[in-house]
Amino acid sequence: MQSAQSLRHFILDNLRAGRWRVGDRLPPERSFSDRFGLSRGSVRKVLQDLRELGLIEQTVGSGTFVREGAEAVVQALPAEQVSQSSPAELMEARITLEPAILELVIANATATDFRRMDECCERAERAQSLMEFEHWDGMLHEAIALAAHNSFVAGVFSHMNQVRAQTEWGVLKRRSVTPERRLLYQREHRALVKAIKARDLDQARSAALQHLVGVRRNLFGG
Template identity: 60%
Template sequence: MHSALTLRQNLLENLQARTWRAGHRLPTERELSEQYGLSRSTVRRVLADLKGKGLITQTVGSGTYVSEEVGVALAQIASSASPLATSPAELMSARMVLEPAIVAMVVGNATAADFERMDECCEKGETATSIEDFELWDGKLHEAIADAAHNTFIATVFQRMNEVRAQSEWGTLKRRTATPERRARYELEHRALVAALRDRDGARAAALCLEHLTHVRQNLLGY
């Protein structure tokens, strides 16, 4: 069972990525309802919101289509958003592209001090007594891995990503989906990833990184 928020974010992602271009016919209300496990009225409300923003058009008896003015509408949405107005779905999409991609740089550039910092983040996360503290050290671990690439631009990007993770929407979603079993799995995945990086095994580290992020996305967003 997904939420209306997940549906809205997925539809927006298809529009923003230009997977759906002007004139593209969207799935029907019934198809979206079945796919996301939502009521038809909820799907209708999400579509009405997108229509109100000029992203889609609806024709009775024909269907729902991407607006001819979708580019303008997306630009208006982007310009009105604050730099950190990033949804959890957008953050996860970025993480799944960026984090595995920097593994080769980390493998090539990481120092003994970098690995000590990663170990410390793992230990602090494992001994955290609240989901908030665990999430803090989880974020710090991924930031430490990024810093180990020793590239100023990448370090800055990951600092921004952690700022997004500090937003209330991400925290609320993390708390709502957190279980002891999932946390234990994340801890094991963190340790395995750090071990692969320390072994300078880029292929294994990249695969473990993507696998970990896929689990996080599934737990948080349901897909």
């Protein structure tokens, strides 16, 4: 049910933020199914619920569209609670999604994207506090996601960064990051960016997975 709830959150977040406006077509059911690991039936149930709220309309053969009046309806709904997503769920999602998007990143990243990645690495390395380091750590992963130049991916990672901003995540990170681990994370970030800039997909995926699995181990043990 958590994955279905994540899809609901994602759609509502995009509507609230104005990324999807009246008449815009939503991604197809197959795309939602693949991205969130849901059956087509589960995707249809989420869309049916949102249709009944008056947010979307569906036309056979054409797709799913934002309905007129959706903006007023979504603003009247209670805010979705990002805190429902735990740090463990976030790490599970990151390990699944971050290596998976690298094919798009390597295909679409520009020189400007590479400069932003380098800047994030440099700012993290110069950070005077763990809080500042964590900020630029998050900015690097966001910069990599944005380099895919795919609005769907950007929306998913925006939600993930909201979870990273939670107090519970910050407490875990402060407990787990030693000076030695921070230096290791910095080296791993550089290795990942180097592989992306070389457009070496296998090496980039390997670097991303090694980094994320290590972060999860340090956060939760095991």
